[in-house]
Amino acid sequence: MAADGDLKPIKKLSLKENYALLTRGLGWEPTYEKKEEIFRTIDFEGIKIHDWEKWEDPFRLTMDAYWKYQGEKERKLYAIIDAFQQNNGQFNVTDARYVQALKLFLNGIVGLEYASHRGFNILGREFPGVGPRIAAQMQAIDELRHATTQIHAISHYNRFFEGMADFPHQFDRVWYLSIPKSFFEDAVSSGPFEFIVAISFAFEYVLTNLAFMPWMSGAAFNGDMSTVSFGFSAQSDEARHMTLGIEVIKFLLEQDPDNVPLVQKWIDKWFWRGYRLLALLATMMDYMLPKRVMSWSEAWTIYYEENGGALFADLARYGIRPPKYADVTIKEKQRVSHEMWSIFYSVRNAVGFPVWLPSAEEMDWFSEKYPDTFDRYYRPRFEHWRELEEKGTPFTNMTLPQLCQVCQWPCIYTEPDDPTEFVHRETEYQGETFHFCSDGCKDIFCNEPEKYVHAWLPVHQIYQGNCFPEGADPTAPDFNPLVAALQYMGIKPGVDGGLMSQHVDASRWEQWTSRPANLHEGAITQAVRKTT
Amino acid sequence: MPVKAIKPGYHGEFRDRVENFRGQQLLNICWEKHTMFGWPMCIPVPPEMPFGALLEQVLPGIYGAHPDFARIKWNEVQWSSAKGPFTPDPSKSMVEHGFKHKTQIRFRTPGLDGHNGAG
Amino acid sequence: MSNIQPVFIALQANNDTLPIIEAICSDNPQAQVNEYPAMVKINCPGRMVIRRSSVEERMGRDFDLRELQINLISLAGEVDESEDEFVLFWKA
Numbered sequence: 001m002a003a004d005g006d007l008k009p010i011k012k013l014s015l016k017e018n019y020a021l022l023t024r025g026l027g028w029e030p031t032y033e034k035k036e037e038i039f040r041t042i043d044f045e046g047i048k049i050h051d052w053e054k055w056e057d058p059f060r061l062t063m064d065a066y067w068k069y070q071g072e073k074e075r076k077l078y079a080i081i082d083a084f085q086q087n088n089g090q091f092n093v094t095d096a097r098y099v100q101a102l103k104l105f106l107n108g109i110v111g112l113e114y115a116s117h118r119g120f121n122i123l124g125r126e127f128p129g130v131g132p133r134i135a136a137q138m139q140a141i142d143e144l145r146h147a148t149t150q151i152h153a154i155s156h157y158n159r160f161f162e163g164m165a166d167f168p169h170q171f172d173r174v175w176y177l178s179i180p181k182s183f184f185e186d187a188v189s190s191g192p193f194e195f196i197v198a199i200s201f202a203f204e205y206v207l208t209n210l211a212f213m214p215w216m217s218g219a220a221f222n223g224d225m226s227t228v229s230f231g232f233s234a235q236s237d238e239a240r241h242m243t244l245g246i247e248v249i250k251f252l253l254e255q256d257p258d259n260v261p262l263v264q265k266w267i268d269k270w271f272w273r274g275y276r277l278l279a280l281l282a283t284m285m286d287y288m289l290p291k292r293v294m295s296w297s298e299a300w301t302i303y304y305e306e307n308g309g310a311l312f313a314d315l316a317r318y319g320i321r322p323p324k325y326a327d328v329t330i331k332e333k334q335r336v337s338h339e340m341w342s343i344f345y346s347v348r349n350a351v352g353f354p355v356w357l358p359s360a361e362e363m364d365w366f367s368e369k370y371p372d373t374f375d376r377y378y379r380p381r382f383e384h385w386r387e388l389e390e391k392g393t394p395f396t397n398m399t400l401p402q403l404c405q406v407c408q409w410p411c412i413y414t415e416p417d418d419p420t421e422f423v424h425r426e427t428e429y430q431g432e433t434f435h436f437c438s439d440g441c442k443d444i445f446c447n448e449p450e451k452y453v454h455a456w457l458p459v460h461q462i463y464q465g466n467c468f469p470e471g472a473d474p475t476a477p478d479f480n481p482l483v484a485a486l487q488y489m490g491i492k493p494g495v496d497g498g499l500m501s502q503h504v505d506a507s508r509w510e511q512w513t514s515r516p517a518n519l520h521e522g523a524i525t526q527a528v529r530k531t532t
Numbered sequence: 533m534p535v536k537a538i539k540p541g542y543h544g545e546f547r548d549r550v551e552n553f554r555g556q557q558l559l560n561i562c563w564e565k566h567t568m569f570g571w572p573m574c575i576p577v578p579p580e581m582p583f584g585a586l587l588e589q590v591l592p593g594i595y596g597a598h599p600d601f602a603r604i605k606w607n608e609v610q611w612s613s614a615k616g617p618f619t620p621d622p623s624k625s626m627v628e629h630g631f632k633h634k635t636q637i638r639f640r641t642p643g644l645d646g647h648n649g650a651g
Numbered sequence: 652m653s654n655i656q657p658v659f660i661a662l663q664a665n666n667d668t669l670p671i672i673e674a675i676c677s678d679n680p681q682a683q684v685n686e687y688p689a690m691v692k693i694n695c696p697g698r699m700v701i702r703r704s705s706v707e708e709r710m711g712r713d714f715d716l717r718e719l720q721i722n723l724i725s726l727a728g729e730v731d732e733s734e735d736e737f738v739l740f741w742k743a
Contacts, residue, residue, distance in 0.1 A: 014734065015732070015733060015734050016733070040538075041538060044536060044537070044538050045536055046536070058729070058730035058731060058732060059730065059732060060732060061717070061720075065715075065717050069717060069718070069720045069721055072721055073720075073721055076721070191536070191538075209725050209727075212724070212725065213661060213687075213690065213692070213724065213725055214687075216689070216690075216724075217687045217688045217689055217690045218688070220688040220689035220690075221688040221689075228689050232663050232689070232690075232724055235723075235724045235725055236720055236721065236722065236723045236724065238725065239720075239723045239724065239725050239726050240720070242725070242726070243726070243730050246729060250729075293687060293688060306657065307657070307659065307727045309656070310656035310657055310658070310727065310728075310741060311727065313656050313741070313743045314656065314729075314741045314742055314743040315743075316743060317742065317743060339567070339570070342567075342568070342570055343570035343571065346568075346569070346570055347570075376649065377567075377649070377650060377651065378650065379650075380647070380648035380649060380650035381568055381647075381648075381650035381651055383648075384568075384647055384648060384650060395568070395597060396597070397569055397570060398593075398594075399573040399574075399575065399593075399594045400573070400574050400575070401570070401571035401572065401573065401574055402560040402562075402571060402572040402573065402574040402636065403574070410570070410571040411571055411572050412570050412571045414567060419567075420565055420567060420645070420646065420649075420651065421564065421565065422562055422564065422567065422571075422572060424562070424572075424614070424636065424638065426614050426636060430546075432546055432548075432549070432633070432634065433632065433633070433634040433635060433636075434634075435560065435634070435636060448534065448535040448536070449534050449535070450534040450535035450537075450542055450543055450544045451535045451544060452544075453544045453545070453546045453547070454544040454545050454546065454547045455547065456547065457547075457548065459574050460547070460548045460558070460574075463553060463556070463558065463574075463576045464548075464552045464553060464554070465554065
């Protein structure tokens with residue numbers, strides 16, 4: 001740069017100036033199109049914004065820093081994934097049961113990352129303010145990165161274990177995966193403000209710590225270097241997204257007092273919907289980690305009751321109260337994982353991963369962690385089921401469930417004050433009956449029935465005959481609709497579900513590692529007995 | 533408000549109308565306290581099916597595996613729906629009992645409250 | 652009312668974050684460090700500050716506070732970031 005040698009160097013901009021240029025300097029007022037024609041979805045929800053310039057992005061991340069640090073995160077992540085793969089890391093996890101949780105993660109969660117990518121792209125187009133638009137665009141890129149790194153990291157497991165090969169197919173069709181899928185479709189088909197309150201605030205700020213902190217720490221504890229690395233790499237973006245979430249809430253509440261009741265309603269709705277979605281995670285934490293860091297109940301205490309408590313104490317100054325039915329989540333924390341694992345066990349032939357009964361050691365851990373519920377309600381059930389397994393007649397439920405019209409879980413939940421009584425909630429809308437798993441889901445329906453009357457409920461679709469593989473002949477004499485429905489979903493009977501002790505992942509694990517597939521129950525093949 | 537939508541008056545088509553079930557209707561059944569089964573059941577039934585057929589041909593297939601099931605005294609069972617208690621008539625059909633598409637019926641078997649208290 | 656609700660920051664447990672954690676503890680006497688597998692979570696009542704100068708002193712090199720992004724797992728509290736300080740706080 002000899003020619004410019006005499007020029008004084010330009011003064012380096014401060015972080016705040018630099019960010020202001022990016023988010024304000026690059027925006028413009030339209031002249032030949034009307035603003036309301038460009039931003040068509042910004043008014044119908046009833047949110048009032050008077051001044052988009054009041055938007056503050058606390059991280060003030062500029063593009064140069066964004067690419068630099070994201071690039072660095074990727075290099076770090078791939079260095080670890082490479083090392084993991086080169087060193088047969090898949091065989092160094094605690095046991096073959098751990099791998100089953102990854103199937104739930106890949107089939108059920110990765111699709112959400114991609115859906116989130118789409119949702120934030122829409123926001124990046126729909127928001128008139130430049131600051132939130134840029135934040136949404138960066139987040140859209142982040143979410144795509146999460147989906148791709150997760151797929152890439154888990155693809156290595158797919159070379160050795162069943163049940164991971166067809167994840168997009170399963171995400172779209174498997175009965176219990178309609179729960180995460182419909183959650184995000186509900187959000188993305190809302191208006192832009194509801195979407196960002198739903199995902200950035202209620203889901204990411206209030207709830208995702210549970211997924212990425214204790215669960216990923218648990219993955220590390222079980223030796224899964226690959227998963228913990230993509231988990232923490234994703235979560236480092238998540239910290240930025242969470243901050244966006246709280247910024248959104250403050251911005252909406254400060255713009256107009258009329259926004260307060262709308263935001264409160266969305267917080268109530270999306271806290272409850274997110275909480276119901278996390279029931280899957282409760283089960284993964286309590287039942288699918290062979291070595292455990294903390295129980296679901298402890299995690300809920302720390303990450304919702306303590307940290308969420310601090311958050312809602314802070315928001316009280318705007319007139320926002322903690323989410324409706326938060327008290328129910330606290331009552332349910334002692335049982336939700338046990339209720340959920342029970343149903344996965346009893347319908348094990350219709351799920352995409354094998355299941356097992358908790359070992360004696362694990363039941364003792366549950367007794368300690370769940371002193372008010374486990375010995376009273378669940379230990380006797382598991383002991384009864386163990387006897388039946390030993391007799392060769394394991395307990396099986398062959399009948400499809402009544403589903404909740406909103407969250408799409410089967411109505412598995414019990415009364416907040418009585419774990420022995422099923423919850424029954426129903427309503428009639430335009431002459432038709434609709435059922436719900438809880439007051440929380442019933443409220444959501446009653447607020448917006450037209451949004452849920454056309455929910456694609458897997459059980460009803462199966463009974464309508466809409467879930468059969470192409471070429472199936474329902475009039476054939478030997479036609480079995482449930483077997484056909486499993487084929488349609490991509491679940492292979494005898495390969496994907498069933499009992500862990502009879503599963504091909506378990507026998508291969510023992511051949512390849514010479515270690516028991518279930519570290520508490522001893523070997524099931526000669527491959528281990530020979531060496532121990 | 534039935535839904536806030538970009539276009540006012542949005543209507544979502546009912547996906548589970550009874551016409552879509554090819555002559556059958558859905559019936560949800562719950563054996564109270566028997567949480568071991570995990571959920572209330574959902575089955576398609578012919579509207580003209582007599583209640584007796586439900587008792588004799590359907591329920592054993594669903595709940596027969598439970599140790600309590602064989603001990604049920606059917607004349608002492610307490611039946612109810614969202615509308616309150618009812619007394620079934622084995623010779624009368626689903627429709628004659630007033631069961632509409634997606635009605636939920638529940639039965640309680642006092643004294644048989646789950647195996648070992650575990651549902 | 653004084654700010655007593657806890658804020659937190661969670662960082663990956665690795666060599667990059669050791670000096671950051673030390674700096675946090677030295678600048679925030681009320682900070683509590685919780686170690687979990689692969690993760691360190693630091694709680695602090697009301698307010699927590701991460702000072703660039705304190706981190707640089709311990710790292711022995713220049714440090715851009717935005718580098719925190721690389722090893723950050725999660726946080727709670729409102730954020731105020733400048734070149735010199737990264738602050739987490741609750742207003743209530």
